[in-house]
Amino acid sequence: MFYREAGQFKSSYKEDQAVFPILQDRIGIAILLLVAFIGIPLFAGDYFVGAIMTPFLILALAAVGLNILTGYAGQISLGTGAFMAVGAFSAYKLATFSIALGGAEATLPLILTILLAGVVAALVGVMFGIPSLRIKGFYLAVATLAAQFFIEWLLVKVGWFTNYSPSGVITAPPLVVLGYEFHTPAEKYLFTLTFVVVMAMAAKNLVRSHIGRGWMAIRDMDIAAEIIGFRPLQTKLTAFAVSSFFCGVAGALWAFVHLGTVEPEAFGINRSFSILFMVIIGGMGSILGAFIGAAFITLLPIFLNNVPPMIGWNIGVDMVAHLEFMIFGVLIIFFLIVEPHGLARLWTIGKEKLRTWPFPY
Amino acid sequence: MGVHEIKPGDVLLAVEDISLSFGAVRAISDVSFDIRKGEVRAIIGPNGAGKTSMLNCINGFYHPQQGTITYKGQKRSAMKPYEAAAQGIARTFQNVALFKGMSTLDNIMTGRNLKMKSNLLTSMIWWGKAEKEELEHRRFVEDIIDFLEIEAIRKTPVGRLPYGLQKRVELGRALAAEPELLLLDEPMAGMNLEEKEDMCRFILDVNDEFGTTICLIEHDMGVVMDISDRVMVLDYGGKIGDGVPEEVRTNQNVIDAYLGGGH
Structure with a gap:
């Protein structure tokens, strides 16, 4: 009823091309950002901020990355975990190098370290993206699966990556930006949030630019895309690079901000799958969908753990774990068959319906 | 380079003796024709005559085994489709190839x-x-x-x-x-009369207002004879007729190919 675009006329292409052309959307996103930046750190408990919101945001960032590759450019990847691992471990190596260079003080600013880790992940992503010119679909998925196993193996096998730590676990340096140390969960959350918001905006801008249209063109019909002038290899590799950059930054944040210590197993095949599920459930080809999917997948286990006891239904922990698998399985099949564009599409359809509600059309 | 300004009426693209085969199947054999700047050039022929293959050769999707293609006075070596696109060749497809x-x-x-x-x-x-x-x-x-x-x-x-x-x-x-050269592969296939009329109007307007050279494949003879300046007829990969619509209409080979007589 209140969600109407009637009367909101656009008098320039600039207004029409805006990310949120409808006033109500702009208000909604402003409220959401206010809550995320001010409300949650002020009023939410440490557990909620540190153990739910921060990992949610980081995984959402990885999901945005995978969505660029799979949802926009149409290249299936099962190597997300590996690219996150590359990000995490190269951030670690860069940080220790810079500490070694500057004595006790890190010479490389933290933010630059994280971004450079993303760049390293991007390069690795491009390397594993090269086969995408020749192979498609399932076969490409298998090729990226090789990346997943190879990188995980390499990080465990070669001591250099962990600075010869006997347990294979790396410990991140303290989070210091311009002399200020991010210490409490709320501070770490804000650090992550800033990163994620800026990068999600960048991703949104990218997918509505000519580069994003190139990705979608390759996804929808690669031969036609080539004939109207997109270079297939270049376009696909850009998608691999950008996607891996996002995953790499997410991995670095996961290691540095969320956990503080990390081992290669944290970025195993399960991580890759869970992020792929986020993209499928949230919505392929939608930045918003990555967030919805990440929220759904991180919140569902918490919901299952907390709600049944609340209503007096005591189910065991093992039961919850089984339920989780069953619900995810059913949902993934459901979305693949009924709504390949995921929750984000349902949200769009809902909005379209709201425009005319309560009238049928 | 020596690329001189091409005036309307000059040859924009010349195809000389090209042959294309897939294994033992000869899709095009020794076909030569040219497209002049500013004209509407039609390629017609029965199914499987090699019309679409010809367009695919022109925009670099197929590489003919023999013969040369000269575009804007420059002989073209085997090029990728995006290079052809960069040189001003655009096309549409027989089966709509939009990004769904x-x-x-x-x-x-x-x-x-x-x-x-x-x-x-x-x-x-x-x-x-x-x-x-x-x-x-x-x-x-x-x-x-x-x-x-x-x-x-x-x-x-x-x-x-x-x-x-x-x-x-x-x-x-x-x-x-x-584009300088616009290739249309059956722009009117599967359309009703009104849609065809609209499409004809657009094609003629594009040709007229933007001066775009058009090369089209079409099965609707009425349309082809009405809007095109010159028509080339292919049959079994070979050229059997070329000229202004009137010539082609009265060409005995073309009539035979279409009506199946005389063989």
Whole structure:
């Protein structure tokens, strides 16, 4: 009823091309950002901020990355975990190098370290993206699966990556930006949030630019895309690079901000799958969908753990774990068959319906 | 380079003795023809005559085993389709080849991609250069949308559009590249009379207003004879007739090929 675009006329292409052309959307996103930046750190408990919101945001960032590759450019990847691992471990190596260079003080600013880790992940992503010119679909998925196993193996096998730590676990340096140390969960959350918001905006801008249209063109019909002038290899590799950059930054944040210590197993095949599920459930080809999917997948286990006891239904922990698998399985099949564009599409359809509600059309 | 200005009436593209075969199947054998700047050139022929293969050769999708293609006075070596696109050759497809997941506007915008220069970083930042560039091209694309009278469907995903409109959007996408040579592969296939008339009008207007050279494949003889300046007839990969519509209409070989007589 209140969600109407009637009367909101656009008098320039600039207004029409805006990310949120409808006033109500702009208000909604402003409220959401206010809550995320001010409300949650002020009023939410440490557990909620540190153990739910921060990992949610980081995984959402990885999901945005995978969505660029799979949802926009149409290249299936099962190597997300590996690219996150590359990000995490190269951030670690860069940080220790810079500490070694500057004595006790890190010479490389933290933010630059994280971004450079993303760049390293991007390069690795491009390397594993090269086969995408020749192979498609399932076969490409298998090729990226090789990346997943190879990188995980390499990080465990070669001591250099962990600075010869006997347990294979790396410990991140303290989070210091311009002399200020991010210490409490709320501070770490804000650090992550800033990163994620800026990068999600960048991703949104990218997918509505000519580069994003190139990705979608390759996804929808690669031969036609080539004939109207997109270079297939270049376009696909850009998608691999950008996607891996996002995953790499997410991995670095996961290691540095969320956990503080990390081992290669944290970025195993399960991580890759869970992020792929986020993209499928949230919505392929939608930045918003990555967030919805990440929220759904991180919140569902918490919901299952907390709600049944609340209503007096005591189910065991093992039961919850089984339920989780069953619900995810059913949902993934459901979305693949009924709504390949995921929750984000349902949200769009809902909005379209709201425009005319309560009238049928 | 020696690329001189090509005036209307000069040869824009010359195909000399090209042959194309897939294994033992000869799709095109020793065909020569030319396309002059500013004309509407039609290629007709029965099914399997090699018409689409010919277009595929022209825009670099197939590489003929023999013969040469000279475009704008320059002999072309084997080139990739995107290189042909960069030189000003655009095309539409027999089976609509739109990007189904994207809106009409975005589909037509993809036609502008070769003219868009902003890189990854400026596109991510958006404000400033990338936005300015995007808006410039949007303005151009809106002109095409106006020209093709598809304003109402600009934000509709093309997968939802009826066939006739999809063909129109595809023409728009090709026009967005401001091509010098526009290849149309059966632009009127599967259309009703009214849609065909619209499409004819668009083709003639494009030819007239933008001076775009057009090479089209079409099965509707009425349309072909009406709108084209010269017609080439292919049959079993060979050329059996070439000339102005009247000549072709009375050519005995062409009549035989179409009516199956005389063999």
